[in-house]
Amino acid sequence: MHRNAVAFLVTFSVAxxxxxxxxxxxxxxxxxSRYHRIxxxxxxxxxxxFAIGAGKQVVAVDSQSNYPASAPQTSLSGYTPNVEAIAGYxxxxxxxxxxxxxxxxxxxxxxxxxxxEPGATNxxxxxxxxxxxxxxTGHQDRANLLVRSMKYRLSEIVAGVPGVRRHLRLYxxxxxTYYSATSRTFIGSVYRLFGFANIANAAxxxxxxxxxxxxxxxxxxxxxxxIVLADSKCCGQTAGTVAARSGWxxxxxxxxxxxxxxxxxxxxxxxPRIVQFAAAVAKxxxxx
Numbered sequence: 385m386h387r388n389a390v391a392f393l394v395t396f397s398v399a400x401x402x403x404x405x406x407x408x409x410x411x412x413x414x415x416x417s418r419y420h421r422i423x424x425x426x427x428x429x430x431x432x433x434f435a436i437g438a439g440k441q442v443v444a445v446d447s448q449s450n451y452p453a454s455a456p457q458t459s460l461s462g463y464t465p466n467v468e469a470i471a472g473y474x475x476x477x478x479x480x481x482x483x484x485x486x487x488x489x490x491x492x493x494x495x496x497x498x499x500x501e502p503g504a505t506n507x508x509x510x511x512x513x514x515x516x517x518x519x520x521t522g523h524q525d526r527a528n529l530l531v532r533s534m535k536y537r538l539s540e541i542v543a544g545v546p547g548v549r550r551h552l553r554l555y556x557x558x559x560x561t562y563y564s565a566t567s568r569t570f571i572g573s574v575y576r577l578f579g580f581a582n583i584a585n586a587a588x589x590x591x592x593x594x595x596x597x598x599x600x601x602x603x604x605x606x607x608x609x610x611i612v613l614a615d616s617k618c619c620g621q622t623a624g625t626v627a628a629r630s631g632w633x634x635x636x637x638x639x640x641x642x643x644x645x646x647x648x649x650x651x652x653x654x655x656p657r658i659v660q661f662a663a664a665v666a667k668x669x670x671x672x
Contacts, residue, residue, distance in 0.1 A: 418476070418522075419441060419476050419477040419497075419520065419521060419522075420441050420476065421441070421443045421473065421474055421475045421476045421477070422438070422441045422442045422443065422475060422476070422477045422478075422479070422521065423442070423443060423444045423445070423460070423470060423473055423475040423477070423478045423479070424442060424444075424445045424446065424449060424455075424478075424479045425445075425446045425460060425461075425462035425465060425470075425478065425479065425480045425481070425482075426446070426449075426462055426479055426480060426481035426482075426501060427445075427446070427448045427449045427450070427451070427462075427649065427653055428481065428501075428503075428513075428653040428654050428655040429479040429481065429501050429513070429517060429655075430442070430445045430446075430449035430451070430455050431449075431451055431452070431653065431655035431656055431657065432513065432514050432517045432527075432655050432656065433479075433517060433521065434452050434454070434455060435514075435530055435655070435656045436514065436517065436518050436521070436523040436526040436527045436530055437523050437526045438517070438518075438521040438522075438523050439452075439454065439455070441521060442455065442456060443456060443473050443474075443475065444456050444458045444460060444473045444475070445457055445458065445460070446458070446460045446461055446462045447459055447460060447461055448461075448462065448463075450649065451649065451657075458473075462480065462481065462482055463482065463484070464484065465480075465484065465487045467487055467490045467491060467494075470491060470496075471491065471494055471496065475496055476496065476497065477496075477497045477498075477499065477520065477521075478491055478496055478497070478498045478499070479498075479499050479501055479517070480498060480499070480500055480501070481500070481501055481502055481503055482502075483500060488500065499516075499520060501513045501516065501517070503570065503654065504570050504654040505568070505569065505570050505573070506570060506573040507538075507570075507573055507574070507577075507658075509570075509654070510570065510654040510655070510658065511531045511534070511535070513654075514527050514530055514531055514655075514656070515527045515528060515531060518530075530656060534656060534658070534659055537659045537662075537663075538577065538658075538659060538662055541659070541662045541663050541666045542577050542578055542662070542666070544666055544670070545578055545666050545669050545670060546670070549669045549670060550578055550579035550580070551579050551580065551581060552580055552581065552608075552609040552610050552642075552669060553580070553581045553583055553606060553607065553608045553609045553610070553636075554575055554580040554581065554582055554583065554608055554609070554610040554611075554612065555582075555583050555584070555598075555603055555606070555608035555610070555611050555612070555637070556571060556572075556575070556582070556584065556612045556614060556651075557611065557612065557613050557614060557615055557621065558595070558614055558615060559615045559618070559619060560615060560619050560621055561597060562597055562598040562599060562600065562602075562603065563595055563596070563597050563598075564583075564584035564587075564588075564595070564596060564597075564598050565582075565584060565594065565595055566582060566584045566585045566588035566589075566594045566595075566596065567582045567585055568588070568594045569594050569595070570654045571614075571651060571652075571661075572594075574658060574661065574662055574665070575665075577662070578665070578666070578669065580610065580669075583598075583602075583603065583606040583608050584596055584598060587602065600629065600630065600631065600632075601631075603632075603635070604631045604632060604634070604635060607635055607636050608635060608636065608637050609636045609637050609640070609642060610637050610642045610643075610644075610665070610668060610669060611626060611635070611637040611638070611642065611643040611644070612644055612646055612651070612665060612668075613626070613643065613644065613645040613646065614646055614648055614651035614652065615648060616645030616646060616647070616648065617647055617648040617649070618648050621645060622643075622645055623638070623641070623643040623644075623645070626638060626643050627643075640671070640672065641671055642668050642669070642671055643668075644664060644665070644667075644668040646661060646664060646665075
C-alpha cells in the first residue's frame with residue numbers, strides 16, 4: 385500500500401467478505417425507500433449497497449469504488465470531495481466515511497441528506513453499518529440476511545482451523561516499508577477470531593498507534609508463522625519477493641509456505657468480502 389493510502393487508513397482507524405454474496409439472495413425490500421438517487425463516496429459502503437440489492441438506487445460512486453464492476457464509478461473523490469460535482473448528480477442521499485473540511489455540511493445546506501458511516505474497527509461495527517444501510521435504502525431484510533450469512537460463514541471458517549493452528553504468530557503487511565496493523569484495527573479483529581498472535585501489537589503500543597511501522601529486523605526477530613501481504617496489488621509483493629528480503633528466508637512463515645498475498649482492496653475494507661479474506665487466511669493457516 386502506498387504511503388498516502390496508509391495515512392488514510394490511520395485516519396479511518398481501519399484498515400476485511402463473501403466469496404461473493406450475490407445481490408439477489410432474498411425477496412423484495414422490507415420497506416419502501418425514500419431514496420432513489422444515492423451516491424456512495426466510500427468503497428466499503430458501495431460494496432454494502434450492491435450486496436443488499438440497493439444497486440439500482442445508486443447513481444454514482446467515487447473513483448475508489450471498484451467493486452462490483454456494475455457500480456457506476458465516476459471521478460468523484462471521497463478524499464478531496466467537490467461539493468459542486470457531487471450535487472451535479474442530484475442525489476437525495478450521500479454516504480461518506482470521511483468528512484474533510486466538513487464538506488457534508490455544505491451538501492446538507494443544499495437539502496441533500498448525508499450519512500456518515502465511518503471506518504469500522506471491529507466486526508460488530510461492520511455488521512451495524514450493513515444493517516443501517518439496509519434500513520435507509522429499504523432493504524432491511526436483505527441486510528439482515530447478509531449479516532447472518534457473514535456470521536455463519538465466519539464461524540464455519542474459524543472452526544475449520546485446527547486448535548493447534550489458532551495461536552500462530554502473524555505479520556500483516558500494509559506496504560513494503562513494513563507498516564502493519566495491530567489487533568485494535570478492523571483487520572486485527574478478524575485475526576483475533578482465530579486467536580493469532582499479532583506481532584505488531586507490541587510495536588503499536590510502544591509507538592502509540594494502531595498502524596506502526598516495523599523494521600525488517602523486528603519482523604525477523606519476532607519470526608512470524610503467517611505473513612499476509614496486503615500490498616500484493618499496489619506494490620507487487622509476493623511470497624517470492626518476501627523470501628528474497630535480507631534475512632527473511634529463515635522466517636517460519638517463509639520456510640513453511642505460509643506467506644499469502646491478498647487483494648489490497650479486500651484487505652482494507654470492512655464490508656461483505658471480509659468472509660473471502662478470512663477464508664484465504666484460514667487456508668494458509670492450515671498449510672503445513
